Amino acid sequence: MMAADETALRSLARRIDAGGFTGLWIVFHDYSARACAKWIPASGFHSAVLRGAVFARANLNFTIDDHQVENPRFGADTGDFFAVPDPDTLAPIPYRPGIARVYSHLHTEDGDHWEGCARGRLIAAVDGLKERGFTAQVAFEPEFTLFRPDEDGLPVPGDGSTMYSVERMDIQHRLLADIEHALGEQGVDIVQIGSEYGAGQLEINLGHTHPLKAADDTLTLRETVRALAREAGLHASFMPKPFEQAAGNGLHMHLSLWNADGSEDFSSGDGQLGLSGEMEQFMAGVLEHGRAICGVASPTVNSYKRLQPASWAPAHLSYGFENRAALVRVPGSTRRRIEFRAGDHTGNPYLALTALIAAGIDGLDRELDPGPPAEGDLGHANVQALAEQGVRFLPRTAGEALDAIEGDDVVMKALGPVCGPELLRVKRHELARYDRHVSEWERDVFFERV
16 A cells, blocks of 8 residues: 655655654544554564554454444454555654654555545645635643642542642743644644643643644644653543533634634624624524534533633633633633634544534534624523523433534534444443443442432
């Protein structure tokens, strides 16, 4: 099998040789955004770069904790795909001397681009935007929490300092400096690092860039933070709601519209909240398909323990100016853009952005109107106040969110004939296992009382 652009791949092989690397990790991310890879020794660089690393398609029918789904589409008899390196993603892994990594496009055994490739679905969505005369700039805001083991080996927050405190940054100074350096070496632009609301919680704001690179960068950040935290004797958890009383970890997506060559900002204008007419239509599409996007960006049972009213995470289908209780926030302190606030790290960022952009395109094509912005702190508003503003809830459970994906033709078409159905298959299997699980809470409440 040979990838489409053989010249670029041969150039990549020469760059890897020139870098003096002893090993190459060829990485793809499954529908749960797990980083999966093959380690290629120096002797195999050229053939692996040109041909790709082979994986069984059945890999994509496993849950995040390695359980194969019931009635899998991809089983022992369904063959392989090839993870063919994307030359633009080559980077050293600074904390693993001699190792480089490269992200990949998934190809069939015949050499065609495979529709099961999440990065490929995002590229198709961006191409659809370009066909309409636009491109997008995207930035993610990943949140995570640092934990350390207590004397019994149980996780407790890595520090007890308060939000936005200098103290937390001082306590974690060495780790944060290592993270900043390692991400810089991998070509990831950090805008700022902040102590967040929860004990041990941090947020790293990434720079605005092309949608594909933005998704690549947030996955690079996650692997880098987890690896360096392990070496520091800590655990970095990106879990949406690690404990009932703990702050949740989100993955906010910021998006602005530009002209096709990226030279002119099309987000600002004389419309509502300082948005352009095109940006208003794009945002209206996001709201129209907001429940399905929420399902793609937050597809697990734990996600909906974070997306609760009065939690600083969105629970309502709405938009607002500087309103962090809304699903879509229009920031006011810098140039205009939209921020989609319902995502978390259990979603695949390639697929989440695919759904977001496809929804925006639908808004542009249909010239949708977002209506008036929501007012007030929606998380503390009563039912009547919400009804008066026409504000509805986002999905309240993972099952409801997954049904919203399946029922949205625009989002399902954008996810394609493989990624959409298989995302649903995997996440519904995880949900079914959760529903069958008997928890300690159930025993505490019912065991001696029934």
